[in-house]
């Protein structure tokens with residue numbers, strides 16, 4: 467044993483009894499604190515730390531919450547970034563999640579005391595936003611919506627789909643694989659670049675379960691191409707359900723995204739069901755939205771698989787608040803005017819330059835992301851820093867994710883809410899000093 471008291475390792479129960487560690491243990495759980503205590507004891511044993519610093523070191527190593535997921539500043543210029551949790555929720559949605567997080571009346575009619583329809587208010591908000599829909603359900607994500615539709619309408623039957631719409635969403639997930647995994651057979655029509663109404667007509671058979679149109683969200687085919695629009699297809703199908711996966715979750719046409727289909731127009735054009743994600747351009751929680759004909763929605767709701775795919779109370783709360791509340795961040799970022807972004811970039815670069823950082827404001831391009839509008843760069847502005855900043859900022863606190871272009875680190879401001887500029891500046895200065 468060393469005679470130096472600074473090298474003597476404090477006992478675990480002594481440390482855990484420290485009032486500051488007891489308080490944080492109540493918030494984060496004793497297990498997390500105990501793990502941190504053991505790591506700090508090892509550091510003292512290894513001579514990396516003196517024992518009087520033990521409690522401070524434990525506190526410094528603990529996360530702010532019991533979850534290890536950390537808030538990140540998204541300066542990528544990609545508004546809906548799948549690796550960064552897609553759409554940031556609006557304050558209204560966050561408040562709704564907190565309110566619903568405890569016991570809540572998600573399935574109880576408080577007036578009668580009887581069981582009520584689950585998540586009715588969120589469904590009503592969806593139907594108010596998309597009046598062309600007769601009914602709606604909400605599942606875990608758009609992939610779940612596709613799986614439910616393919617199972618309920620296509621199992622042991624054929625789903626007709628154009629070859630040019632056999633899409634890989636990302637991370638190796640392919641929509642045709644998902645569809646086939648439900649026991650549906652795919653009846654592919656047309657070629658990669660062209661499909662005609664006659665192709666669809668020729669594929670219809672007695673065992674056709676549905677015709678599926680999938681929006682090729684993350685790519686475009688250019689040149690000698692032809693697709694069949696929903697309206698044309700709908701008029702030719704008669705009894706066969708036409709299901710359109712529009713992906714991005716736009717409720718209505720958006721002036722800045724002319725090529726992006728929306729739920730209301732697609733239903734109005736004659737689709738029987740439309741499917742979309744809740745956490746792309748809608749700007750809400752991860753969810754899969756299914757809207758359209760009441761009888762088909764009822765079939766999906768009654769299918770046993772629905773029970774395995776339905777969403778929880780917090781998702782329903784966040785979705786309703788996104789639809790009823792103020793504009794969510796993704797939509798505000800989409801609408802931000804480029805002169806305002808330039809002014810923010812100049813102010814931030816000015817603050818950093820004053821502190822001696824090599825920072826300048828530059829024009830940049832932003833993207834919708836999440837597989838949306840691949841052909842529509844959005845004009846934006848960025849703060850340009852030396853390239854070495856990218857990694858240091860990513861490892862900083864809070865972490866900032868930018869990107870390197872032409873040997874410079876760019877912090878693109880269209881994906882940062884205006885209220886985040888201060889924090890962004892402080893994060894940059896912190897890695898300069900550190």
Ligand SMILES: *Cc1c(COP(=O)(O)O)cnc(C)c1O
Pocket residue numbers: 607608609610635680681682683684711712713714742743744753754836837
């Ligand atoms: C993004 C996307 C999906 C997958 O949506 P998730 O909500 O991530 O499951 C499916 N189809 C289309 C057309 C998409 O753009």
